Each structure stands twice: as structure tokens, then as C-alpha cells.
Amino acid sequence: MALFISTFVNKVDRKGRVSVPASFRAALRGQSFNGIVAFRSYREATIEGCAIDRMEELSRGLDALDQFSEEQDQLASTIFADAHQLAIDGDGRITLPPLLAEHAGITDAAAFVGRGATFQVWAPDTFAAHQEEARKRAAERGATLRLVPRGKSE
Amino acid sequence: MALFISTFVNKVDRKGRVSVPASFRAALRGQSFNGIVAFRSYREATIEGCAIDRMEELSRGLDALDQFSEEQDQLASTIFADAHQLAIDGDGRITLPPLLAEHAGITDAAAFVGRGATFQVWAPDTFAAHQEEARKRAAERGATLRLVPRGKSE
DNA sequence: TTGACTCCCATAAAATCCCATGTTAACCCA
């Protein structure tokens, strides 16, 4: 199982290219499409990213929601409509579409943030603030971590 | 199930490398990734370590939560964003990322402390103080370890 | 032609591999 772990800050050059962290590339290896799928987060100023395989799962997840709910409808149009397939070039880089970069406020650097099965791409400053906030709340509710269900293999 | 037991103090060389205790390496053997996952403890001056399998379980646990809920978001950014994948080289060593080493106050030596399914990496001095403190409090409260009943799958 | 995009190459820094060595622990055998 491929996991996206850790945070990497890479530079965006004047052509809009960024190196995808090597460990993320390793997690993406062996897929039908050598690249990532990216779409705007509808909640925050960040780009959501994942492997193409993941999109299929996400699609199944949407199907499980109430077909005619407003929420389902919004998610479907937000995610799939403006999702981009970004190919990884020979040097391990992708080119950020201006629309996405703008949404995240990314100009000269991008933070790739692992989240397990998915990852996010942030403007470094924005992410620092967001993470600080998340840490604070995690510390307040330290017990939350234990609520995550364990697998049977333990 | 992999078990991390006992405490080992190893030297950190000028490149930031440390030998992972042999018995810990044995516990890590046969996983999808030959290495450890490390992240800063948010309550103490130590590095938390575990096997990648454990992270995969966590990831599955996250998937069980609502994909775009705030809770899911918070956990993901606290756990995965902060974590580092540290590969074990041919000589059984890992390289400590400066950020983590700094958080734990580790400079020229590191104490690997087994905790069963996980372990911690401390600066030896800090750990000695911490352990002393823990013993004192355990004695005061007459703390006991209660055994968790086994599941059938084990 | 101009702009956007894709390859390809160059380079510096960092991560990784490889080998050598002293030391300790395990093993074997008479």
C-alpha cells in the first residue's frame, strides 16, 4: 500500500514547474498513469492530490452517499469537474495549472503535505498557519488519536 | 506482531546517522518498507517511532471517517504531515532529520526505547530524567498494568 | 511568430551505498 508521508517544500520555477518529492513519486509508481490527480479543496486554500487509482475509490464513495442529496451533488461537481491530471516529466516534476496555483496562493514555492492515501499542496506560509492550528487542537484533544479504529492485524 | 523491547543507546555520527538496535530491526523485518516511521511527540521532547504497517492501519482508519470532515482533516495533518519515513541503510542505520533531532534535543547519542508496538528515541539525558520521574510517580500511585483480553484473530 | 509545452542537459547539494575496523557476543570442539 502506497502512503504519502511527511511534508516537503519545493520551489516553483518561472515555468510553473515543481519537483514532486521523491518519496511521493515512489508511492505513485506502478500505476496506469504516471502522474497525479489534483483538484481544489472546497474547504481550504489548498490543492488536493492523489493517485489516479484513488479517484475510482472516491467515485465509489460518492455513489454510497444519497444520490440526490445536495451535498453529493456539490462534491461531485467540485471534485470531478475541475480535477486535473498532471503528468510527471522525466525529471520528476509537474506543472501546476494557474487556476489551482492561484486557489492555493502558490507563487514561488509549494509544500507537499502527506496525508496517507492522499496529499495536499499548499503555499508554505498558509500551511504553516494551518498546521499550527491543527497541532494546537490536537494537543487539546489528545484523546482523539485513540479513537481511530485499529486493524485486526494488531 | 512486531515488538520493540528494552533500551539501547547508540551514537549519532557527524552525518546524523544512528544504528537502529538489531532487535528493533528484526521486529521491523518483512514489511512493505524497510525502515521506520518517525514523528515528533506533541507532548514530550522525544521522537515517536513505529513500523510502516502501523501507518497503513491508521490510513485505513482515516478512510473510515467521513472523507472531508474536520476531524479527518485534523488527524491527517497531525499524524501524516509530521511524520518522516526513515529508510534503514545497508548497515542498519537511519539518518535523523535535523528537525526531529532538534525537537528531542539529540546531538551525539540517541536512546531507543521500546514500548511494545512502538518505540521512542530520546536524548539519553532527557530520557534518564523522564524515566526517573515516571518511576517515582508509578511508585506513588501503585500503578499496575492491566492486560487487554485477546481477540480471536491473534 | 508567439506563447505554451515538452524534452534534454548541467550542476550543486544531499542522501545513499560501500568498505574497513574495533568490539562484543555467540558458537564450536577437543
Place this chain on the structure above:
DNA sequence: TGGGTTAACATGGGATTTTATGGGAGTCAA
């Protein structure tokens, strides 16, 4: 049981490879 031999481990240093990152040449379409 004692002593010698091996094997495993921790640790240092050098060599090699990978990464991130910049720039230029070629391609295609409007």
C-alpha cells in the same frame, strides 16, 4: 570447561548516486 574461532554489531570515512532546480533547444498550434 576452557579456549579459540566465527559471526554479528556498531561506527567511521570515502565514493557514488539521487534529487532538486535552473536553463536552453525543439515542437505544435493558434
